[in-house]
Amino acid sequence: MNILTNKLALAAAAAAFSLTALAQSAPDDAQIAGIVVAANTVDIEAGKLAQSMTKNAQVKAFAEQMVTDHSGVNKQAVALVTKLKVTPAESDLSKSLKQGGNDNLAKLKTLKGKEFDKAYVDHEVAYHQAVIDALDKTLIPNAKNAELKETLVKVRPAFVAHLEHAKHIAASLK
Amino acid sequence: MTFRMKAAVAAAATLLAGAALAAPAVHIVLIDGMQFIPQTLEVKPGDTVIWRNKDPFPHNVTADAKGGPASPAIAAEASWKFTAEKRGSYPYVCTLHRMMKGTLVVK
Ligand SMILES: [Cu+2]
Numbered sequence: 029m030n031i032l033t034n035k036l037a038l039a040a041a042a043a044a045f046s047l048t049a050l051a052q053s054a055p056d057d058a059q060i061a062g063i064v065v066a067a068n069t070v071d072i073e074a075g076k077l078a079q080s081m082t083k084n085a086q087v088k089a090f091a092e093q094m095v096t097d098h099s100g101v102n103k104q105a106v107a108l109v110t111k112l113k114v115t116p117a118e119s120d121l122s123k124s125l126k127q128g129g130n131d132n133l134a135k136l137k138t139l140k141g142k143e144f145d146k147a148y149v150d151h152e153v154a155y156h157q158a159v160i161d162a163l164d165k166t167l168i169p170n171a172k173n174a175e176l177k178e179t180l181v182k183v184r185p186a187f188v189a190h191l192e193h194a195k196h197i198a199a200s201l202k
Numbered sequence: 203m204t205f206r207m208k209a210a211v212a213a214a215a216t217l218l219a220g221a222a223l224a225a226p227a228v229h230i231v232l233i234d235g236m237q238f239i240p241q242t243l244e245v246k247p248g249d250t251v252i253w254r255n256k257d258p259f260p261h262n263v264t265a266d267a268k269g270g271p272a273s274p275a276i277a278a279e280a281s282w283k284f285t286a287e288k289r290g291s292y293p294y295v296c297t298l299h300r301m302m303k304g305t306l307v308v309k
Contacts, residue, residue, distance in 0.1 A: 093298060100259030100278050182235035186259070189236065189299035 054170045055119050061109045061176070062116035063125065063167060067159050068098040068105070070129030071152075077136055078148045086197055087145045094152070094190065101183055108179055121162065128155075142201070149198045156191035160184065226285075230254055231304065233261050233276070233296075238304035245286050245308055254281045261302065265294040271306060 055063065071094050078091035109116060132151050139147050163184050171177035226248040232239040234256040245251060253263050253276060260275040263282065270292030271284040286308040296302040 097259040097298075100257075104258035104278075182257075185236035185301070186257075186299065189301050192301065193299075 055121065055166065056117075056170075057112075057172050057176055058109075058114050058117040059119040059122070060167050060171055060180075061105060061114055062118055062122045063162065064105045064180070065102055065116050066122040066125045066129075067162070068102040070125055070132075071098045071155060072102070073129060074132060074136070074148065074151065074155075077133060078144075081136070081140075081144050082148070083141070084145050084201075086200065087149060090149070090152075090193060090197055093193075097186060097190070101186070104179065104183075108175060112173060112175070114173075121166065146198075146201050149194055149201060152194040153191065153198055156187050156194060160187050160191065163187065226250060228252065232256055233302075236299060236302055238263075238302060241303070242305045242307065245306065247287055247289060247308055249286050249308075251284045251286060251306060252281050253284075255279065261296040261298060263294050263304070264297045265292040265306070267292050270294060 075091040075094035075098070079088060079095065082088050082091065132155075136144060136148055136151075163180060168177060168180050168184070171180055227245070228250045229243055229245055229252070231243055231251060231253045233253055236257065238253075243251065251271070253271075253273065255261055255276045255278060258278045260277050262275050263271045263273040263284070265271050267290065269288035269290060271294055273282040273284070275298070276282045286306065289308050292306045292308070294304050294306065
């Protein structure tokens with residue numbers, strides 16, 4: 029795949045992501061919890077694959093941080109929903125996140141070296157942007173429980189920091 | 203009150219004030235929601251600063267300038283302690299999330 033089609037595919041994937049987010053009806057707190065857990069799990073899995081595949085120190089450090097940070101967010105989310113006696117539930121958005129994650133893993137597994145690094149990091153850019161959009165347009169506005177809403181608001185800057193970090197690495201891989 | 207007593211009281215007050223000035227203080231900076239709170243902290247040489255991480259993932263405190271705070275990764279719910287020695291202004295960041303910025307002023 030050349031760079032332009034790769035970029036177009038990414039943009040299309042990101043657009044499809046946010047369209048799905050907009051099209052679906054307002055999720056309830058159980059579905060929001062399910063979306064948060066799915067979103068973090070997807071990035072933990074990609075990070076673990078990247079840790080084992082990459083030979084680039086910068087990409088490896090980033091992948092390690094993604095596994096650590098997103099595992100921490102998931103642990104906190106699970107602790108909160110346990111306390112609130114909410115069971116994370118599936119929704120269109122959680123399913124599309126998981127599907128997107130699986131497609132990404134399948135694609136990454138066919139790549140090696142610089143091609144792998146580039147595809148992983150480019151996807152991290154699109155993924156973090158899509159999650160920030162979901163937080164802003166769907167998750168934060170619809171969260172009913174005050175603690176759940178506060179957790180989402182507090183965690184948002186981490187996704188922004190990861191997005192900037194991924195963009196920075198993507199630029200250095202060009 | 204006699205002159206002598208007055209002098210003694212004054213001397214004691216001076217001593218007390220001196221002790222209050224010299225006693226090193228402990229300050230806490232919370233790391234919460236990807237922010238250092240307070241963002242700018244002023245301390246005196248000898249004071250201790252504790253950064254307490256309330257976020258669910260690690261952060262660090264890394265000043266550019268020598269003599270400023272330079273922590274390892276501070277895990278979720280963990281703390282890191284630093285004793286301020288050299289006067290100066292020490293801007294710092296979390297190198298894991300570079301948008302996180304703070305300043306420690308030792309004066
Ligand atoms: Cu940080």
